[in-house]
Amino acid sequence: MEVKEKPIEVVFEKETEEQPTKRMRRRGVRRLAVGILAVLLLGIGIFGIYGTVRFERRRADLAKTIAAQSETIAALQKELEQQKAENDALQNEVKRKNEQMDALRENREPKVALTFDDGPGIHTERLLDALKTYHAKATFFLIGKNAARYPQLMKRMEAEGHAVGNHTYGHRNLTRLSAGGIGDELDKCNAVFEQTLGHPAALLRTPGGSHNGTVRGVAEQKGMPVIGWSVDTRDWESRDAEKILEVAFGKNGIKDGSIVLMHDIYETSVEAAEAIIKRLHDEGYTFLTVPELLAERKDEVAAGKVYDSAYPPAKG
Numbered sequence: 289m290e291v292k293e294k295p296i297e298v299v300f301e302k303e304t305e306e307q308p309t310k311r312m313r314r315r316g317v318r319r320l321a322v323g324i325l326a327v328l329l330l331g332i333g334i335f336g337i338y339g340t341v342r343f344e345r346r347r348a349d350l351a352k353t354i355a356a357q358s359e360t361i362a363a364l365q366k367e368l369e370q371q372k373a374e375n376d377a378l379q380n381e382v383k384r385k386n387e388q389m390d391a392l393r394e395n396r397e398p399k400v401a402l403t404f405d406d407g408p409g410i411h412t413e414r415l416l417d418a419l420k421t422y423h424a425k426a427t428f429f430l431i432g433k434n435a436a437r438y439p440q441l442m443k444r445m446e447a448e449g450h451a452v453g454n455h456t457y458g459h460r461n462l463t464r465l466s467a468g469g470i471g472d473e474l475d476k477c478n479a480v481f482e483q484t485l486g487h488p489a490a491l492l493r494t495p496g497g498s499h500n501g502t503v504r505g506v507a508e509q510k511g512m513p514v515i516g517w518s519v520d521t522r523d524w525e526s527r528d529a530e531k532i533l534e535v536a537f538g539k540n541g542i543k544d545g546s547i548v549l550m551h552d553i554y555e556t557s558v559e560a561a562e563a564i565i566k567r568l569h570d571e572g573y574t575f576l577t578v579p580e581l582l583a584e585r586k587d588e589v590a591a592g593k594v595y596d597s598a599y600p601p602a603k604g
């Protein structure tokens with residue numbers, strides 16, 4: 289019994305001694321694996337966070353760079369536009385100087401007719417003062433309704449040699465009226481002329497420059513030529529003296545024989561007109577009324593006919 293029991297115990301003892309070491313080893317391996325895995329995961333996590341932070345930083349840097357570059361591009365574009373504008377202005381200047389040289393060679397004095405519509409108004413007096421300073425004559429196309437409020441200005445215009453024309457009574461688009469309606473608009477304005485100056489207007493400028501056969505027919509009946517323009521300063525639109533000057537002396541700007549359209553009811557227009565008068569005076573221009581300019585350059589001026597400019601006769 290003893291002999292038999294012993295080996296069993298030994299085997300049992302052997303097994304019980306061996307099993308803990310194996311388990312411990314396995315546990316050790318498992319712990320190691322878990323440890324390595326944990327370290328790995330931690331590493332990946334840290335790397336991930338680090339990567340994200342770096343990525344975000346780079347993205348922010350890139351965004352900054354892009355913003356800076358776009359600013360540079362915008363600044364360059366602005367500079368380019370400015371240089372282009374300066375270049376255009378210089379080219380126009382050269383063109384003007386060449387025209388002046390031509391006029392000098394031909395012993396011809398450049399002439400211009402400045403016209404002012406829609407007044408009189410609160411800035412008209414300042415304009416009349418500027419014209420007087422330069423001995424410049426202009427043409428005023430008055431709205432009857434406004435003219436009735438400023439009889440003294442109307443009288444001053446005529447007394448100082450300016451031409452005063454009919455711009456209708458209520459500034460309505462004449463092409464939308466019947467012949468009778470057109471006649472009323474012209475007659476009501478002329479009634480103000482009669483009352484203040486003792487005679488009707490000798491010229492017509494239609495509101496917006498709009499006319500058709502009916503309008504021209506009525507103008508003919510009333511004995512008035514229809515006066516347009518060749519330089520539109522767009523002063524009513526920009527209300528900016530600098531921009532008005534840019535147009536006046538721009539590509540299709542004022543030259544010998546131009547009829548220039550402005551509006552003396554805006555302060556910016558009068559401000560621009562002062563600068564225009566000074567510059568043209570310095571360039572040797574003479575300022576004439578529309579009838580004076582047409583009389584010099586046209587063989588005849590007829591009622592109901594349209595006149596937009598009075599350029600000198602072609603050479604040759």
Ligand code: NI
Binds near residue numbers: 455495496
């Ligand atoms: Ni008008």
